[in-house]
Amino acid sequence: MALDLLVPAWPDAANRHGFRAPTRQPEPGGSSHPLLARQVHGTALIDVRPDDSSPVGEADGLISAIPGLAIAVATADCAPILLDSPSDGVAAALHAGWRGTLAGIVTDGIRHLKERHGIEPKSLRAALGPSxxxxxxxxxxxxxxxxxxxxxxxxxxxxxxRPAGKGTLDLRGVNTLALLDAGLAATAIERVGPCTFCGGDPWASYRRLGPSCGRQLNWIAPAAKG
Ligand SMILES: [Zn+2]
Incomplete structure (x- = not known):
């Protein structure tokens, strides 16, 4: 059976995180109900609070600075990007489809982490999940x-x-450029999991399966400040 929960990024991490296929049941424990936003392919970001419930608002990036409080983005072809600052106890989950990528969700997310949380980009690591x-x-x-x-x-x-004014683009590659431009180290950026379209089950792909395909749940919960 194909893996339906990918967690190879950051084996040393004290936080909890993963990229979960829609067939997978929630994990028991603190990360079973991560907070989600109403995603609109934009660049708005929300800092979650302990008393929030889903959806926390309209946004394509969520930030948690609360140990154990999990956040997530739902995807089915778009790129899910988890950001972790282990020494600061802050984590972010970004939803980067082509519109959000072009609008600058990565740049805005990393700027937000710097301006609101004092996190230097070079202390961040990023995992780009199945897309x-x-x-x-x-x-x-x-x-x-x-x-x-x-x-x-x-x-x-x-x-x-490709013919007829079209072509194919490596969306995770473009987001990797955005992460590098924002100041992350190349060694801190990891691509996790297959292409959702040709990788097949159990990963949801909107383009392969249509709107009822389900969604990956891409989640992270910060550990207590290191
Ligand atoms: Zn493919």
Whole structure:
């Protein structure tokens, strides 16, 4: 049976985190009901509070600075990005589809962690969970040109031209550029799990299965401040 819960990132982590396929039942314990937002493919971020309940509001990034209080983003092709600052006891979960990626969810998320929580980007580590990859993520070339305007000509190394004004883009690769630009170390960025489209079961893929495909739950709960 295929793995339906991926947690290979950060084996040393005192926090709890994972990328969970929709077929997987919630884990027992403190992380079984992570807080979720109403996701709108934007860049708004919310700092959760202990008395919050889901949905905490309209946002595509949640930040928890409360030990054990889990946050999550739900995805089915979009890239889920978990950020962890082990020494600060702060974690974030970002939802980065192509719209959010282009709008700067990663840049805004890391700026928020710096401005509101005093976290230096170089102390962060990031895990990008299962999402549709460059093998399968077909978009219009003009969208890719939008990415080139924001991230520079580097994105063409993540692009494969296809006929009729289309091509495929490595969305996790683009978000990796955004993480590097924001100041994370290359060694602190990890890609976890397969392409949701061609990786098949148990991972949900909106493009492969349609709107009723279920969603990955990508969650993290900060540990107490190290
Ligand atoms: Zn693929």
């Amino acid at each position: 549709i990859d460059g093998c399968c993520f077909e978009i219009e070339r003009e969208i890719a040109e939008g990415f080139a305007n924001r991230f520079g000509s580097r994105i063409w190394a993540l692009w494969q031209e």
